[in-house]
Amino acid sequence: MIDVVIVGAGPNGLLLATELALAGVRPVVCERLPAPTTEQRANGLVGQVVRMIDRRGLHHRLVDDPAPPQPAPGFVFGALPLDLRAVPDNPLYLLQAPQRHLERVLAERAAELGVQVRRGHEVTGLTQEVDDVRVTFSDGTTLRCRYLVGADGGHSIVRRLAGIGFPGVSTDRTVSRTAQVSLPAELIDAATGGLVIPGYGTVAPFQHTRTERGLIAWAPFTGRPAGLSTIEWPESTRFDGPPTLAELRASVARVLGVDVPIDPPAGPGPHLLRRLVGGNTRLAERYRAGRVLLLGDAAHVHSAIGGPGLNLGLQDAVNLGWKLAAQVHGRAPAGLLDSYEAERRPAAQRVTMSTQAQSALIAPGSEVTALRVLLGELLDRPENAAHVAALLAGADVRYPMGAADGSLVGRFAPDLVWHTDAGPVRLAELTRTARPLLLDPTGVHAGAAGPWRDRVDVLTGRFTSDGATADAPGDAMPTALLLRPDCYVAWQSPPDVPDADGLTAALARWFGPPGTDRS
Secondary structure (H helix, E strand, C coil): CEEEEEECCCHHHHHHHHHHHHCCCCCEEEECCCCCCCCCCCCEEECCHHHHHHCCCCHHHHHCCCCCCCECCEEEECCEEEECCCCCCCCCEEEECCHHHHHHHHHHHHHHCCCEEEECCCEEEEEECCCCEEEEECCCCEEEEEEEEECCCCCCHHHHHCCCCCCEEEEEEEEEEEEEEECCHHHECCCCCCEEECCCEEECECCEEEECCEEEEEECCCCCCEEEEEEECCCCCCCCCCCCHHHHHHHHHHHHCCCCCCECCCCCCCCCEEEEEEEEEEECCCCEECCEEECHHHCEECCCCCCCHHHHHHHHHHHHHHHHHHHHHCCCCCCCCCHHHHHHHHHHHHHHHHHHHHHHHCCCCHHHHHHHHHHHHHHCCHHHHHHHHHHHHCCCCCCCCCCCCCCCCCCECCCEEEEECCEEEEHHHHCCCCCCEEECCCCCCCCCCHHHCCCCEEECCEEEECCEECCCHHHCCCCEEEECCCCEEEEEECCCCCCHHHHHHHHHHHHCCCCCCCC
């Protein structure tokens, strides 16, 4: 019997497979498509997941650059500029990489870890028993597994077969058009990459530009065709036939009030040309039904504005992976697997709130324009920009661990540098094995962690934060930190105060009862 079957070989399913493999579980990934899709989808990663990808050693594979990721100096919220240059500890990171490239890198990593991906396997049925799940495929074959994870998108067959509701709202008020295009060189600002449109003005690159008639976005990617998108609120959303570049050109003319020449991009295709009518905002009633769990878009769908989809889904995968592995290995403490939903569903609620708010801010109308003026004034203040940046990044998520104010417990661990006799090392280099980690600068907590050394790595050294050593008395750095495999802080000792009881309670809560002392 297979331990875990993952339905869906998109980014979320593949990342979950690698997380399980790192924890000693060999999942099987089943995908209905016979080959990876050539369809253009997401253009990159936005938010905290960029740092998480770095902490699994995948960032340099995606961008071919050994340097660690850096926060973005600016972004947009509801087509309003978000200046982050004055934001301390800016949490918003960006990574430009087409989804096809992301899937290819994750598939390569999964293969390195021995993960099986079975293509051409379309799920048609499932039956749950007390100790297993039986999955049936369209060719009549079946698989038995201890757990089944649906990572099969917004139209998830796994969710439907498990009887999990998917309430929310659907709208048909908007029409969005997106294509890979070529525009005349004289319209492109060589310094900024923006579009300089006679009769209108400048359309900034990689931002949403709103007018009273709609929205336009221009994305001059490096090494691949540029993207052009519009959103409108037409009187009718009924169309005959597939989308065309002429249709997109007419939409751009309506949004900007002037005509812009649009041609197909050079080079072989297929090239993206897509029309979407309306949208959905939905959240699964629950993320687990017995031995069936949901992941990514199978658990939540929302507008793509702000690019939060992969940030949310990939962090679902990292949260679920170590917990499901502990369950498979029989060492999960009570309630650990259920904490997946308790932690990640509120994160999805934050994203759906954010995308609905941004969708309202880009709508036409003078009253929306007035609201945008007011909100723009508020976003000019660094403290407000910081709040919105944390929302967009998912960095405002604090898992419910009963932490006191000012503590790091329940939060994603900061980008520390760890110093030992062997030299400095970034936290991102210490977390690539996906094992729990106790960082113990003084060494006084290593003994208390001894009975968990089969599951938890213990390191002694000293912290560095933002390039400054943290061994001076006034630095107020934590005496020690316990990190879960998803890099969230499970326990923190206050400065200069040993807390062996708190540590052992946190170890038992997240990693099960003590075992043999291997210290």
